[in-house]
Amino acid sequence: MVKHFTLACLLAATALSAAQAEISVRASLSQTAPWVREEVLLTLEVVDDRSILEQKITPWTPPGIIPRPLPGQQERVKTETGVVILHRHRWALMPLYPGALTVQPPTLEIRAQDQGAGQSPRRLILSAPPLNLDIRPLNPLLPADVPVGALHIDTAPLPADIPRGRPFTLQLTIDGQGLSARGIRRWLEEGLRDTGSLRLYPLDVKLIDVPDPAQPLRQRAEARLTLEPRASGLIRLPGMTLPFVDPADGALRMVALPETRLRVLHPLWLALRPWMPWLVALTAIAVGAWFGAPRWHRLRARRTWRRTLAEADTPHALRRAWRQAPVGADIPEAIPKLARLDAACYGNRPLDGKGLDALKAELIAMTRQTRKKSSDAR
Amino acid sequence: MSLLPWHLDVALDWRWPWAFALLLLPLALALLAQKRRTRLLDYADPALRPWALDDNPRGSGARHILHALAWLLLAVALAGPRTPLQTLREATPMRHDVHILALLDMSDSMHATDIAPSRLERARLKLHALPERLAGEALGLAVFAGTAGLVMPPSTDPEVFRFALGQSEGVLDDAPGSELALALDAAARQLPERPGSGRAILLLTDGDTDMVRGNAVLEAVERLRETGIPLLILGLGTATGAPIPDGAGGFREFEGQPWQSRMDRAALEEMAHRTGGQFIPVEDGDDDLNALARAIRALPSHPESGTARAWNELFHWPLLVALALLLLAYRPRATASARGTGGRSASATVLIPLALATTLTLTPNESRADPNATPATAYAAWSRGDFVQAQLLYARLSGAQARMGEGASAYRRGDFNHAAQAFTTAWLLAGNDNTRADALYNLGNAELKAGRPERAVAAYEQALRLRPKDERAEANLWLARQHAEARSSKKTRPDDPPGRKPTDVARYDEDVSADFPTEDTPSGGDLSVGGPGASRRRPGEPQALALGEADRQAAAKKLELLHDAPAPAWRAMMRGEAPSRATEGLPW
Numbered sequence: 017m018v019k020h021f022t023l024a025c026l027l028a029a030t031a032l033s034a035a036q037a038e039i040s041v042r043a044s045l046s047q048t049a050p051w052v053r054e055e056v057l058l059t060l061e062v063v064d065d066r067s068i069l070e071q072k073i074t075p076w077t078p079p080g081i082i083p084r085p086l087p088g089q090q091e092r093v094k095t096e097t098g099v100v101i102l103h104r105h106r107w108a109l110m111p112l113y114p115g116a117l118t119v120q121p122p123t124l125e126i127r128a129q130d131q132g133a134g135q136s137p138r139r140l141i142l143s144a145p146p147l148n149l150d151i152r153p154l155n156p157l158l159p160a161d162v163p164v165g166a167l168h169i170d171t172a173p174l175p176a177d178i179p180r181g182r183p184f185t186l187q188l189t190i191d192g193q194g195l196s197a198r199g200i201r202r203w204l205e206e207g208l209r210d211t212g213s214l215r216l217y218p219l220d221v222k223l224i225d226v227p228d229p230a231q232p233l234r235q236r237a238e239a240r241l242t243l244e245p246r247a248s249g250l251i252r253l254p255g256m257t258l259p260f261v262d263p264a265d266g267a268l269r270m271v272a273l274p275e276t277r278l279r280v281l282h283p284l285w286l287a288l289r290p291w292m293p294w295l296v297a298l299t300a301i302a303v304g305a306w307f308g309a310p311r312w313h314r315l316r317a318r319r320t321w322r323r324t325l326a327e328a329d330t331p332h333a334l335r336r337a338w339r340q341a342p343v344g345a346d347i348p349e350a351i352p353k354l355a356r357l358d359a360a361c362y363g364n365r366p367l368d369g370k371g372l373d374a375l376k377a378e379l380i381a382m383t384r385q386t387r388k389k390s391s392d393a394r
Numbered sequence: 395m396s397l398l399p400w401h402l403d404v405a406l407d408w409r410w411p412w413a414f415a416l417l418l419l420p421l422a423l424a425l426l427a428q429k430r431r432t433r434l435l436d437y438a439d440p441a442l443r444p445w446a447l448d449d450n451p452r453g454s455g456a457r458h459i460l461h462a463l464a465w466l467l468l469a470v471a472l473a474g475p476r477t478p479l480q481t482l483r484e485a486t487p488m489r490h491d492v493h494i495l496a497l498l499d500m501s502d503s504m505h506a507t508d509i510a511p512s513r514l515e516r517a518r519l520k521l522h523a524l525p526e527r528l529a530g531e532a533l534g535l536a537v538f539a540g541t542a543g544l545v546m547p548p549s550t551d552p553e554v555f556r557f558a559l560g561q562s563e564g565v566l567d568d569a570p571g572s573e574l575a576l577a578l579d580a581a582a583r584q585l586p587e588r589p590g591s592g593r594a595i596l597l598l599t600d601g602d603t604d605m606v607r608g609n610a611v612l613e614a615v616e617r618l619r620e621t622g623i624p625l626l627i628l629g630l631g632t633a634t635g636a637p638i639p640d641g642a643g644g645f646r647e648f649e650g651q652p653w654q655s656r657m658d659r660a661a662l663e664e665m666a667h668r669t670g671g672q673f674i675p676v677e678d679g680d681d682d683l684n685a686l687a688r689a690i691r692a693l694p695s696h697p698e699s700g701t702a703r704a705w706n707e708l709f710h711w712p713l714l715v716a717l718a719l720l721l722l723a724y725r726p727r728a729t730a731s732a733r734g735t736g737g738r739s740a741s742a743t744v745l746i747p748l749a750l751a752t753t754l755t756l757t758p759n760e761s762r763a764d765p766n767a768t769p770a771t772a773y774a775a776w777s778r779g780d781f782v783q784a785q786l787l788y789a790r791l792s793g794a795q796a797r798m799g800e801g802a803s804a805y806r807r808g809d810f811n812h813a814a815q816a817f818t819t820a821w822l823l824a825g826n827d828n829t830r831a832d833a834l835y836n837l838g839n840a841e842l843k844a845g846r847p848e849r850a851v852a853a854y855e856q857a858l859r860l861r862p863k864d865e866r867a868e869a870n871l872w873l874a875r876q877h878a879e880a881r882s883s884k885k886t887r888p889d890d891p892p893g894r895k896p897t898d899v900a901r902y903d904e905d906v907s908a909d910f911p912t913e914d915t916p917s918g919g920d921l922s923v924g925g926p927g928a929s930r931r932r933p934g935e936p937q938a939l940a941l942g943e944a945d946r947q948a949a950a951k952k953l954e955l956l957h958d959a960p961a962p963a964w965r966a967m968m969r970g971e972a973p974s975r976a977t978e979g980l981p982w
């Protein structure tokens with residue numbers, strides 16, 4: 017292949033010495049039938065027999081085309097005549113009009129060292145022959161900012177917890193061809209017209225270089241969306257759509273970033289969160305105290321009552337003590353025993369000391385059984 | 395309306411003073427209860443009353459007092475107590491004639507991320523949002539790092555300020571350092587004294603420089619005080635601080651140790667107070683900007699500032715106390731019966747979340763930026779024929795249907811170019827072929843009315859490919875072709891359509907007028923060429939440029955790809971005026 021470069025060298029300058037014949041230039045296009053606004057790779061290869069001291073590309077403004085300079089390459093290649101250096105200059109050409117178009121590649125100004133001893137460097141003007149493009153028309157209704165080339169959109173993960181009122185950024189990466197910062201910004205803003213409770217700050221879209229020898233036309237854009245939630249809860253982040261023309265068939269396609277929901281935290285919750293274990297414990301204690309206090313009061317009242325019953329040493333004292341029953345301590349089972357006590361107090365059936373103690377013990381036992389029964393029932 | 399029964403330094407105002415009438419309700423209930431009790435007392439003998447009347451003497455008096463107090467406080471809360479934030483001075487102009495120069499610190503320490511996204515980013519966001527809160531004050535921008543420069547002099551145009559703010563990014567990347575004294579002097583020079591006008595410097599900085607406490611800064615602050623320029627400071631950073639990124643994935647070091655950049659709050663407060671200004675730390679939310687706006691409005695100017703009436707609402711305090719009293723009144727007691735306990739527990743269950751909810755909502759949430767911009771409200775505006783309002787409302791919504799509505803509104807207003815743009819966007823964003831066909835059909839109509847029949851033909855043809863049996867599109871396609879041919883052959887009138895008479899376009903339009911859609915947004919065939927707005931053209935609307943379609947598209951693409959990089963020009967301009975660096979310090 018390298019032989020072809022030397023044999024089919026395309027020198028515009030005719031009066032070259034034999035020593036200069038090893039310097040040649042060739043131009044090629046990655047395709048000859050692109051769509052309107054689809055970028056084509058133009059490669060200008062300069063075969064250098066290691067005598068080139070300096071090479072300069074003259075200003076180039078081809079009509080009907082927007083050229084985008086791409087990083088050049090340099091490679092050492094071994095040929096039959098020796099080692100040569102292959103300089104590759106590259107451009108992405110975007111044709112703007114449909115139909116046939118002849119592209120004249122840019123002209124090179126070269127300063128080369130003559131191989132003859134003692135000779136001063138020579139100046140050469142090299143130009144490759146024109147190339148032909150047959151540009152296919154696009155849908156005439158398509159706006160100019162819809163790129164012709166497949167797009168891929170990717171997004172960096174969002175922060176997990178977003179506090180209300182604190183700005184955060186959403187980083188989008190868009191890979192494709194024929195990109196422009198203005199075009200991407202226009203289509204992203206189109207999807208962000210209604211951000212609801214999210215305050216949107218100006219979009220920052222930048223085209224960045226991604227040197228990829230395998231895909232020299234590939235471009236990358238990084239879009240940075242700064243948003244500030246103005247409400248807490250689940251907040252809607254609207255979806256975004258980027259249309260593009262698929263160069264395979266010229267059809268309209270789109271890539272979309274679906275709508276998502278953000279969890280925005282209330283500032284008060286954020287302030288409280290470190291204290292939550294303590295707050296939960298305190299709340300549990302407070303709730304326990306709130307609902308346990310009445311029961312504790314009841315238990316204490318019953319205990320006091322039982323003590324009063326136990327301390328009663330006469331039937332009258334026992335009857336008085338029984339009347340001090342706390343609220344809710346109704347014991348229907350005790351009615352026969354109380355009748356016996358009433359008879360001892362007011363009737364003619366006195367109780368001796370042992371009988372009184374037995375009756376007292378039975379009554380106290382009933383207060384305990386009642387409590388147990390009510391606990392079981394509960 | 396002031397109903398203040400006691401003397402206070404601030405004038406207490408009531409939003410709805412009629413709510414105090416609710417205080418009469420407990421009195422009425424008490425009278426009713428008294429009447430009922432009297433009837434009961436008449437019914438039973440005194441000896442039988444303990445059995446006849448179900449009195450509950452324990453705690454009832456205290457509970458009644460708690461109820462009464464809670465009711466009183468609820469009525470007070472409903473009446474809406476509030477204090478004025480500003481006094482309204484009638485017959486004073488609204489414009490507050492003050493020139494403010496925002497002085498943005500762009501030193502490396504501003505890249506620390508103890509404030510999200512970074513100090514510098516947050517400062518930019520605050521500056522971006524600041525013009526919304528101004529009342530006619532002129533705002534300019536200067537930046538400083540190792541040197542200082544004016545980006546734009548004070549202007550009352552917020553968009554110009556925002557543009558300059560966007561352009562200021564990176565203009566001092568090659569000037570490391572933090573020459574605060576030099577920047578303050580330079581900013582003061584940009585604010586000459588003008589009769590009848592106030593002035594101030596708004597400094598946005600983290601104060602992280604070894605010079606913030608140095609003599610040079612103190613002298614600069616003293617000069618500001620002497621010239622009567624107050625220093626308002628938005629402090630960016632935290633006491634904990636953060637390391638300074640070095641741009642290569644690491645952090646800046648000082649004497650072999652990572653440098654922790656902290657905001658020097660005390661020094662900044664001292665600077666602000668010495669000049670009669672104010673120090674405001676940057677926080678999440680808008681409280682800092684609101685405080686800054688209040689400080690700006692408090693700056694003296696002549697004529698005196700006219701202020702809008704604003705209120706500090708105080709209703710939540712009596713409401714909270716009332717809820718606490720109700721909680722106290724319904725706390726469980728030892729004497730409570732099982733039924734009563736359950737009821738009171740339920741009350742507590744309701745009241746506790748209510749109290750918490752009230753507490754949590756003390757800070758009012760800002761929900762939608764514009765609650766009126768919904769598909770329903772936009773369609774309502776469309777339905778009542780308010781196409782200007784409909785267009786504005788649809789323009790704030792996203793999606794293909796919103797663009798259809800926007801385009802339809804613009805079409806009805808006679809703005810066919812805008813309508814065509816909106817329909818094109820709707821076509822590109824549409825999720826299904828039916829919506830695409832609708833958008834293309836409407837696009838054809840708009841293009842035809844805008845005087846571009848060739849594009850209209852393309853639109854109708856594509857609509858017919860998606861919906862082959864669309865009679866309206868077929869009819870309009872025929873009409874568009876006639877127009878295109880007439881234009882190409884300089885004919886003034888199209889031929890008669892086959893089987894149709896007469897040739898008059900307006901009469902023909904009547905044939906293709908369509909039904910109004912039933913969807914939420916206007917779409918489809920409602921925008922026939924003969925629609926109500928079809929014959930109207932906006933007064934003064936320029937004719938389309940006599941440019942070929944391909945030329946127009948090529949020019950649009952070139953404009954889109956135009957790469958304007960004004961930063962070097964700004965940098966060069968600032969270099970020409972930048973004062974020389976006075977001292978040598980840390981590079982951040």
